[in-house]
Amino acid sequence: MRRRYRAPMAPSEPQRRTTVHDIAAAAGVSRGTVSRALNGGYVSAAARAAIEEAIAGIGFVPNTAARTLRTRRSQAVAFVALGQHAGAFADPNIGAVMLAANAVLSGADHQMVNLLLESPRDTERVARHLSGGFVDGAIVVSARAGDPIIKVIRDLRLPAAVVGHPPDLGDAVPYVGIDNETAAREIVSRLLATGRRRTGMIAAAQDRDSCTDRLAGYRSAMGPAFEEHLVVRVPGHDHRCGADGMRLLLEREPAIDGVFAASDVLAAGALEALREAGRAVPGDVGVVGFDDSPWAVWSQPRLSTVRQPIEEIGSAAAHLVLRQLRGEPVDPGGRILPTTTVWRDSA
Amino acid sequence: MRRRYRAPMAPSEPQRRTTVHDIAAAAGVSRGTVSRALNGGYVSAAARAAIEEAIAGIGFVPNTAARTLRTRRSQAVAFVALGQHAGAFADPNIGAVMLAANAVLSGADHQMVNLLLESPRDTERVARHLSGGFVDGAIVVSARAGDPIIKVIRDLRLPAAVVGHPPDLGDAVPYVGIDNETAAREIVSRLLATGRRRTGMIAAAQDRDSCTDRLAGYRSAMGPAFEEHLVVRVPGHDHRCGADGMRLLLEREPAIDGVFAASDVLAAGALEALREAGRAVPGDVGVVGFDDSPWAVWSQPRLSTVRQPIEEIGSAAAHLVLRQLRGEPVDPGGRILPTTTVWRDSA
DNA sequence: TTGTAGGCGTTATCAG
DNA sequence: CTGATAACGCCTACAA
DSSP, X not given: OOOSOOOOBOOOOOOOOOOHHHHHHHHTSOHHXXXXXXXXXXXXXXXXXXXXXXXXXXXXXXXXXXXXXXXSOOSEEEEEEEOOSSOTTTSHHHHHHHHHHHXXXXXXXXXXXXXXXXXXXXXXXXHHHHHTTSOSEEEEESOOTTOHHHHHHHHXXXXXXXXXXXXXXXXXXXXXXXXXXHHHHHHHHHHHHTTOSSEEEEEEOTTSHHHHHHHHHHHHHHGGGXXXXXXXXXXXXXXXXXXXXXXXXXXXXXXXXXXXXXXXXXHHHHHHHHHHXXXXXXXXXXXXXXXXXXXXXXXXXXXXXXXXXXXXXXHHHHHXXXXXXXXXXXXXXXXXXXXXXXXXXXO | OOOSOOOOBOOOOOOOOOOHHHHHHHHTSOHHHHHHHHHTOOOOHHHHHHHHHHHHHHOOOOOHHHHHHHHSOOXXXXXXXXXXXXXXGGXXXXXXHHHHHHHHHHHTTOEEEEEEEOSHHHHHHHHHHHHTTSOSEEEEESXXXXXHHHHHHHHXXXXXEEESOOTTOOSSSOEEEEOHHHHHHHHHXXXXXXXXXXXXXXXXXXXXXXXXXXXXXXXXXXXXXXXXXXXXXXXXXXXXXXHHHHHHHHHXXXXXXXXXXXXXXXXXXHHHHHHHTTOXXXXXXXXXXXXXXXXXXXXXXXXXXXXXXXXXXXXXXXXHHHHHHTTOOBOSSEEEEOOEEEOOSOO
């Protein structure tokens, strides 16, 4: 039952909102008293009651901008995601980090604001936001070497924490992450221990520390058996890249019997290519991934992979920022959290 | 090469930042002139040059809080995601909407601020943020009937747009979405046209309009053939729910030869259950999904599904808010964007 | 074209 | 315990 005509909505003129002033007048006290009542200072029971009644009656929400201006604190922390091309927020890892960080910040009564960086134009505007007192601190995820936003944060001395550690990070900003190299070495070693003779790797673009480190771990596990042509590099993290990478690997080394993919989604793509090629997994070829993402459990067969303590990473980053906000000293450098190898059916 | 000892970072005392005042002094002009130079007013070439030099020399970023307080505009728009339990931001649909909205807002030099709502505590704080002049407008995604944040926005008369339309939305907030019912009817009809006799549906929890509408579309396509026991309801959108739902359906109706899943991820789960049960897809059972998400193309076989114009939805929502911000009247009610049926291999 | 001054809504200081 | 009063940093009449 759709109405035939609906008047366009009036151009929204921001209605005047009630202020401390109004509350003070309604309650018959001074603005100072209202402010103290709100922020937990000494206020007589009578005054407090009058103020609460006034607020209940005419409603009141403190103006954030004014409060921020005065106190120099916004009670907000930025969650900055460097999203190149596609959705950084769509990455399940980042989503989980975000959720965990939000929970911690929320508990400390801080608002998490997500800032998405995609274009240079974004960078500039986000830099302005960070500099302009919009937030008290920042958590940065998926930064690459040379990301300008890191420099902005450092110059600003904005309390911050970085998830992962871009090579050029330095000591000015603490970070939290995992030991990608060791984790990769462990799972590859385990794969080799299942009797594989020719094990390759599907590696991703090398502009992020996690990628180089995982490759290093593979190399170290392979030891003298390492051969350059067993490593294919793919541009992105999607299953098509994984499939293409696997096909290339099969071409280069038809006798391949093991594959380490730099992420589960790549491994899932590899499974597809192997299926096409008529190779059995794990019979003919053992496959392992990284991340323990939804792909890992939905794949056929389910992937053996490395689980990162994502939630812990998110909350550690949040705590790192909060600690700085409270003025407590924090050790520079990184917090490395432990990973676990999850052994399933693909190897 | 790890240093053995690193001094803890000094508790960050927010350094004093340079203000218009400083720039004015350095450039030998008044604060008013500096402000005008920044905001495009009449300024002599000489003054402008001096000001720019001063800024280049000592650096300057306008204080957002002060500017917001004065102009009553924050140049920021909230992207509010009602994330129940798990990551709303992990949902690829929401991620894509977000990206598209960000692109539009970014082009209009507005900052998109993501606000994540999970707990009641979040709701309260986010309401405060929206009310407190932190943002000029809001885009709301995945709201359900009765979500308190909608009421907050309505009461505030905050320029906003809702993605999807919770049943109790009313006319105060414009929305943008798709016609779930028609889209569902179309794809189910097409499935039926492949000669299926017993077609069931895996439906999700009914607290969201999209779910009820998709169910309605299925029902309408089925016509007199509709039977209550052919519909199973599952609590969430993950592939396990899909698999469980499919198993239940097989149990209730062993002769089933068609399934409409309310989302691709559910359909993917259904495929798994069908594989277990030894049913061929699409030979024995035809399966269709909804969303055209990554699941659809990675499944074996690839899913026939409904594609939503996600990017258009995101940018339409952003434009809706921007238009209100510019004071232009907008028609209340909804913008319904067209969907397309994507026919692949699963039916 | 430029300088001056008032005020946006809060909180904090300081007398009462 | 409470009430004035002065900032916080910026923009914008208004006057020069």
